Amino acid sequence: MPETEKKQLLHLVFGGELSSLEGVQFKDLSNLDIVGIFPDYASALTAWRSKAQQTVDNAEMRYFIVHMHKLLEPEAKGA
Template sequence: MEETESKQTLYLVMGGRVADPRSVTFADPESLHVAGVFSSYDAAVDSWRSNAQRTVDDAEMKYVIVHLHKLLDPGA
């Protein structure tokens, strides 16, 4: 069957307290804040930026953008 639709892109924005500010190892993964899932990178960056700026004074808080579409289809 021929694929006729384009690949969907999904981005997850999440954050929480990290064990070391130089890493992305979260100290308590069960308490991560999930800011949302976005279909465009620009929307994900906007969400990441607003959450990161909100916690800018806390060096142990980190927000990241996860490319979900790369995890869902690693061969693409």
């Protein structure tokens, strides 16, 4: 990897309607909204904010950011 190239720290943004506000159980897994995979936390956060704002009127709709880089390389420092 060239010195100027930034290391990819992949993040997944997804969401869906929850069965209850008490936990993280989705009503229908086939209706999950996969927003996308992003190369860094900042761009994932921007996408998450946009989707969360679009669904603010639905209290049961939740979006999440998954740190995929931590799943792919759990032993990596700084992840």
